Amino acid sequence: MPGTYRFSFGPWNIHEGADPFGPPIRPTVAFARKLEQYRGLGFEGVQFHDDDAVPDMEKLSPAQITAQAKEVKKVLDDAGLVAEFSAPRLWEDPRGVDGGFTSNDPAARRWAVERAKRCADIAHGLGTNFMVWWLAREGTYIREAKNAIEAHRWLLESLNEILLYDRQITIAIEPKPNEPMDHAYIPTIGHALALAAQSADPSRVGGLIESAHAILAGLDPSDEMAFALAAGKLWSVHLNDQNGLKFDQDKAFGAADLRRAYNQVRVLELAGYADTERFIGLDVKAMRTQKPEAATRHLANSRRFFLALVDKHRTLNHAAAGQAVAQRDYEQLEALILEHLMGLK
Ligand code: XUL
Ligand code: MN
Numbered sequence: 001m002p003g004t005y006r007f008s009f010g011p012w013n014i015h016e017g018a019d020p021f022g023p024p025i026r027p028t029v030a031f032a033r034k035l036e037q038y039r040g041l042g043f044e045g046v047q048f049h050d051d052d053a054v055p056d057m058e059k060l061s062p063a064q065i066t067a068q069a070k071e072v073k074k075v076l077d078d079a080g081l082v083a084e085f086s087a088p089r090l091w092e093d094p095r096g097v098d099g100g101f102t103s104n105d106p107a108a109r110r111w112a113v114e115r116a117k118r119c120a121d122i123a124h125g126l127g128t129n130f131m132v133w134w135l136a137r138e139g140t141y142i143r144e145a146k147n148a149i150e151a152h153r154w155l156l157e158s159l160n161e162i163l164l165y166d167r168q169i170t171i172a173i174e175p176k177p178n179e180p181m182d183h184a185y186i187p188t189i190g191h192a193l194a195l196a197a198q199s200a201d202p203s204r205v206g207g208l209i210e211s212a213h214a215i216l217a218g219l220d221p222s223d224e225m226a227f228a229l230a231a232g233k234l235w236s237v238h239l240n241d242q243n244g245l246k247f248d249q250d251k252a253f254g255a256a257d258l259r260r261a262y263n264q265v266r267v268l269e270l271a272g273y274a275d276t277e278r279f280i281g282l283d284v285k286a287m288r289t290q291k292p293e294a295a296t297r298h299l300a301n302s303r304r305f306f307l308a309l310v311d312k313h314r315t316l317n318h319a320a321a322g323q324a325v326a327q328r329d330y331e332q333l334e335a336l337i338l339e340h341l342m343g344l345k
Pocket of ligand 1: 012087176238248
């Protein structure tokens with residue numbers, strides 16, 4: 001029996017449509033209302049930033065933070081949902097303006113590590129051991145602003161401090177090469193896994209690959225995934241799509257390049273990812289022009305396109321494909337794939 005996939009998204013994937021040149025164009029949807037929509041859209045996993053779960057966390061004690069996270073867990077249980085991960089949102093706090101873990105200001109670095117500890121507490125309160133680190137502002141607008149050697153060492157020290165603080169927590173690093181910073185540290189999965197290997201407990205540090213982030217680094221997402229999969233380190237994915245080297249678009253999965261999407265599905269199928277219980281996260285955003293009443297369709301559509309491509313992979317004539325590979329007849333292989341994707345045969 002081929003495995004079945006589990007899907008997740010984050011509350012930020014139902015959003016107001018603001019961009020750097022214009023205000024929100026859709027009303028804010030309350031968190032509780034978002035949760036109500038998960039099951040209907042075909043999702044069971046909820047991705048959290050720490051302050052999605054505990055909005056006032058900066059004003060609360062560690063005990064109060066954990067208590068609030070546990071309350072959210074009850075809401076999830078009642079809705080038949082599970083938390084996939086908690087991620088420290090360092091980039092929206094004034095102290096994280098120049099990065100947290102790699103800030104030149106020692107007070108900001110200390111704050112970032114303490115915040116990540118609370119994020120780990122929140123993960124446990126929500127019922128998961130899993131954290132994701134998207135290193136939003138760990139980098140620079142101009143290279144001369146930081147000593148990058150020192151900054152990478154601070155990043156490793158911060159990672160180690162969290163691993164030692166919490167012996168249960170596992171951390172997936174979500175690499176991205178730019179935006180909001182011009183030059184982001186840890187731009188690819190190779191960088192992320194190198195950092196993992198140097199850490200105090202390499203077995204508890206892995207990666208999350210987002211399609212758009214790989215494309216922004218000029219790389220193919222399926223090969224980035226394969227690199228992590230070969231090392232047993234692909235612990236989640238953020239599938240979406242991206243039209244070339246622009247701002248991070250978070251388009252619906254497959255919307256820009258269907259064959260590139262197919263290859264991401266193929267590599268996950270080859271790895272038996274569906275049997276790992278890990279989630280297929282869809283980090284997709286509705287277009288700004290989308291009216292409020294249909295601003296969740298990008299999520300259901302991305303899931304549907306993913307499953308349609310799974311079906312394409314499973315119904316491919318694998319014998320014919322294998323024969324073409326054996327004969328090094330890649331024209332034949334390519335025709336086979338394209339005809340199958342287009343439904344010609
Ligand atoms: C940013 C991004 C984030 C992370 C979670 O590009 O992808 O939403 O996935 O912090
Ligand atoms: Mn993401």
